[in-house]
Amino acid sequence: MTFGKGHHLHLIDGSAFIFRAYHALPPLTRKSDGLPVGAVAGFCNMLFRYVENNKGPDAPTHVAVIFDHSSKTFRNEIYPLYKAQRPEPPEDLRPQFPLTREATRAFNIACIETEGFEADDIIAALSCKARDAGGSVTILSSDKDLMQLVGDGVEMLDPMKNKRIGRDEVFEKFGVYPERVVDVQALAGDSIDNVPGAPGIGIKTAALLIQEYGDLESLLARAGEIKQPKRRAAIEENAEQIRISKRLVALDCNTPLTFSLEDLEVRLPVADDLLGFLNRMEFRTLTTRVAASLKVEPPPAPTAAVLRNEGVPEIVEQVEAALPFDSASYACIRDAEALAAWIARIRDLGHVAIDTETTSLDEMRAELVGISLCVEAGAACYIPLGHRAGGGDLFGASELVADQMPLGLALSMLKPVLEDESILKIGQNMKYDAKILARHGIRVAPIDDTMLMSYAMHAGRHGHGMDELCDTYLGHKPIAIKTLLGSGKSQITFDRVPVEQAVCYAAEDADVTFRLWKLFKPQLHRARVTTVYETLERPLVPVLAEMEMAGVQVDRDTLSRMSNAFAQKMAGLEAEIHALAGGPFNVGSPKQLGEILFEKMGLPGGQKGKNGAWGTGADVLEDLAAEGHDLPARVLDWRQLSKLKSTYTDALQEHIHPETGRVHTSYSIAGANTGRLASTDPNLQNIPVRSEEGRRIREAFVAPPGKLLVSLDYSQIELRILAHIADIPALKQAFREGHDIHAMTASEMFNVPLEGMDPMIRRQAKAINFGVIYGISGFGLARNLRIPRADAQGFIDRYFERFPGIRGYMDETIAFAKANGHVETLFGRRINTPEINAKGPGAGFARRAAINAPIQGTAADVIRRAMIRMPKAIRGMPATMLLQVHDELLFEVEEEAADALIERVREVMEGAADPAVKLTVPLTVEAGRGLNWAAAH
Missing domain, CATH: 3.40.50.1010 (5'-nuclease)
Incomplete structure (x- = not known):
């Protein structure tokens, strides 16, 4: 044909x-x-x-x-x-x-x-x-x-x-339609395929140029018309290289x-040929599935193959993640007899994937609606427990729908299994489910978490949410929660979802989780991150769950007074800003502010964005303030107060739990690529501590009567880790002898004596010390210190001359990242750096992130190790670990036990790196106590 x-x-x-x-x-x-x-x-x-x-x-x-x-x-x-x-x-x-x-x-x-x-x-x-x-x-x-x-x-x-x-979709990717893709690729080049392109020209810039000039040859012929000097030089000086690149990328x-x-022409498989090949490969499950599809009997397994050996599962069982999803196969468990059969199967296999469905993402307030279980790929069920009829009375209440298991009965049957140490419980973001079940008196253990497995292997490559992992690794798009709950004003809670729909959604979640576990668990070894997962990720889950459930007491009256004070101060600043501007305007409007600064007042440095509005970001205002302009400086002050008021003093009052009277934050273990924890709902890690107003917010975090808050904080841990990794003798010696590291740096750099040092010189050294960790540029340091850029660059150059090991560390780290696509902490945590070989503006950021990641990541690993050891260390003491904020741990303790707690916690924290890593610099911990957090820190 x-x-x-x-x-x-x-x-x-x-x-x-x-x-x-x-x-x-x-x-x-x-x-x-x-x-x-x-x-x-x-x-x-x-x-x-x-x-x-x-x-x-x-x-x-x-x-x-x-x-x-x-x-x-x-x-x-x-x-x-x-x-x-x-x-x-x-x-x-x-x-x-x-x-x-x-x-x-x-x-x-x-x-x-x-x-x-x-x-x-x-x-x-x-x-x-x-x-x-x-x-x-x-x-x-x-x-x-x-x-x-x-x-x-x-x-x-x-x-x-x-x-x-x-x-x-091609236009969305390249900024041009398919017929001009080759032109854009020729300009941008490709670092992966080593296509040279034009230096400094990325996809976005290339697309803009092709759009303006029509095609590549027209651009090359008219390159002299390009207004931007760097862009023009890149095109003119590399014209032949660009033409070669086009020949390379054109198909x-x-x-x-x-x-x-x-x-x-499409041909049907020949059963004997296909099944014979699959059988020789020893893919038993796939052979069976293909035989069923072809409606023939599967061939007998090859007698020479030993498909089971010391508990190692069949090869085909390890690829069952590829089985098709079939919601029709999921079961709905409505009575004790059916649940008992599933429990028996769980006990026989020794594992189960579990997922809870609730009315809210707030684990401390959510009501349990149902539980899904999965024991094998495709073998999943859902137990409806709290589904209600639609509608309801004025208060939203309504009767439970019929034919559901009583909540108490289901939990009493599941409790022995979920607490059985011989049965592995598998989850995706297991901390959430563990807290939901803990509120019902069930302590889930032991656990495996697919989100954390992905994080241990793929930090920096992609997100670790279930939908993204399912799409990426299983090639399947799971049912979206929005299709069940809706959105906006018409959104419902899960208890209003019909049971039949809930079964398909919830059981699929458990099924996806199980398949991801089957896929990821063996890969941890291949990726060489088993130790990271087993010692830094998995054991942290129950520790954080306990901290989050404990919460921290916050005084509502203190917050209310602060909100009022901030509002009054903001009003005063607004009046001052209006006077400086020569008339009233909305200070919170970037558009109006830009017009005042750059059109009415004619201040320098203004740039318009794609939307035609003037840029008024913090960096713009800081530069103007550094040049002595009062209005942008006052706006910065107003913005800071506005953020403190809206984000903390107002919002924290809404987060006080009506029953516990405490604020319960939630920590994301997989939130930051470097291993740092992220705090959300509310975020308690970003409360400013450098400003007086920011420090005052901590006064609202209080200890109950008869107790104290105790804060223990690593002293300059990232600088200590840098001194160890970069092997800088002067810094290591200073830390060993307990010197003021910033004064010592100033003395080394500026050749001034330690005695009677000018505080300004020490401040400059401190800014450099911390800036170097983050790969700060001369421009960035100049902005921080409000000094000329040339002076700031001179400080950085002198710093590298005095401590050459730091430059060596940076160069080696970037080279390692470029060659391997990742960097590692001292404890083996892998932080992927997918953009490290990129061109254009993002390249500098990628390099700085690669330099910082082993340092910040190692510090994060150290405090994780301390937190994991802490429950055992303080067991029996009248104390509770409440918060982790970067390098600080906050505890609540009875007054008479404060000294003993500080001694024990300090011992754990200072020894947290041992025995995995023998640091050549001591870790030291500073401690404080008080009736509120501000006094303790």
Whole structure:
């Protein structure tokens, strides 16, 4: 049959399938001979899913899987350094490449590769040929290099996200339509493929230039018209390099083909061929599923293969994450008999994924509506406990719907299982579920947390929420909660969701969690982060849950008085600002403020954004204030008070729990890439301590009668870690001898005696000490110290001369990050740096983040280790750990036990690095106590 109008060709990017399968699955081996087959297993599951999902009237008529033949192509003749930086494939992946070709042929799908050409070129040639013949093409890939092919008759489909990519999506990605993508790529280059491009020109800038000049050749011909000097020089001086880059990124529609489109016609798998291959690979579960799909009996397992060995699960059980999701298979548990059967199964297997459904994200106020369980991929259930009929009376109450298990009965049956130390409980953000169940008298242990597994492996690469992980690693979009609850004024709570809908949603969540666990657990070892997860992430969950449930007492009257005082002071500042501006205006309006500063007053440095409004961010106002302009300085003061009032003195009153009278923050373990905890609802970690007003807010955090608040804070921990990592003798010696480190730095840098040192000189040294940790620039230091930029840069240069180890550390860290794509803390925490090789404005930030991450991350690891040890250390003492704020821990203790608590906590904190890391600099902890937090700190 001649390919033509009405025919639809699917082109599958085989290399993308292989690498996705390799990185998504654990390092599997064939049990009979130890052959690596993890990528092959994932690849076969993906092909089977593709075949199953592409049946019926809308199925493609033609299909092929396209592979890269080798690393060397005609592009290496054009530019020898093309893809020179790409690392060699992992050793255990190389023998799997030919097996994936064999797998494609076993599925009876055309398998194509051409020596000297990349898979993208073959895809381009086939797309052009099919389109010219009157057919349509879908390219199954998310590769940005293929987006230049999108157009009439050709679209892309991201198979992992099930997202179609047309002309509009290409424009969203590149800022131009497909026909100009090559021009943009030629300008921007590609650090991954080592396409040079124009230095300093990123995708956004390239798109703007192409939009303005029409196409690349017109831009190169008229480069002298470009107004920005740096941009003009980058284009003019690298014109030939840009033209070479265009030849590198342009796909070749004339790639020679040794077959016809007709050869790609869809063919059904031959049962014996496909099942024979899968059986030889020892993929037992997939073999069974394929046999069922083909309606034949599965072949017997090969007798030579030992599929179980000392408790190691079958290979195929480790890839069950790829099983299709089927909400129809989920069970609804409505009585004790049905729940008892599930409990028996849990006890038999020794594990269960669990998820709770509630009426709120606030664990201290949420009502339990239901519980979902999953014991194997696809085997999940939901236990409705608190669903109510829609509507309700004036107070929102309504009767429970019929045919649900009584809450007390269900929890009494589940309690022994959830507290059984021999049964592993698996969750996604398990801290939430543990707190919900703790309020019902159930202490869940032991636990595994898929969110934290992802965080341990992938911090810095992507988020760790369940929906994103499911989409990224399972290729499935779970039911969105908004489809059940709605949004805005019409939004309902989960107890109003019909049980039938709740079953599909809740059981799927437990099913997804279980599959992610099966996927992630073995990968921790491959990623070399098992120790991080087991010693720094997982054991922190119950510690934080206890702290959050304890809460901290806050005095409402104190907050109210502060709010009133702030309001009065803001009113005074507004009057002063209006007088300086020559008339009234809305101080809180950036638009009006910009017009006053840069149009009416004519102050320098104004810049308009894309929306046409003047920029009035803090950095702009600080620069103007540093130049002696009063109005922006007063606005900064007004903004600070406004933020303190709205964020703290007003908002904290709303967060006081009506029953406990305390504020219960929630800590996010996976919130920051470096391992620092993040505090939310409310955020108690960002209360300012440098301003008098900010410090006063801590006065509202009080101890109950007969008790004190005790604060213990690491002294300059990040500088101590820097001294250790960078091996700086002068700094290490100063810390060992207990010197004032900032005065010592000033003495070393400025050659002034320690005795009678000018406080201003010490302040400058302090700013440099802390600024260097964050990779501060001369511009940034000048702003902080309000001194000329040249002087600030001179300070930094002198600092590096006096402490050369710091520059060495920075250079080595950046080089390591560029080579490996991540940096590590002293405890092995991996912080990924995906933007480290990027060009443009973001490059500097990525380098600074890479420099800071091992230091800040190690400090975060130290205090995590201290917190994990703390419950055991203070057990039996009349004390409770309440808060963690960066390097500080806050406790509530009976007055007579304060001294003993300080002694014990200080011992734990100062020894927290041992024995994992032998620091060459001592850790010291400062302690304070008082009736409120301000007095204690």
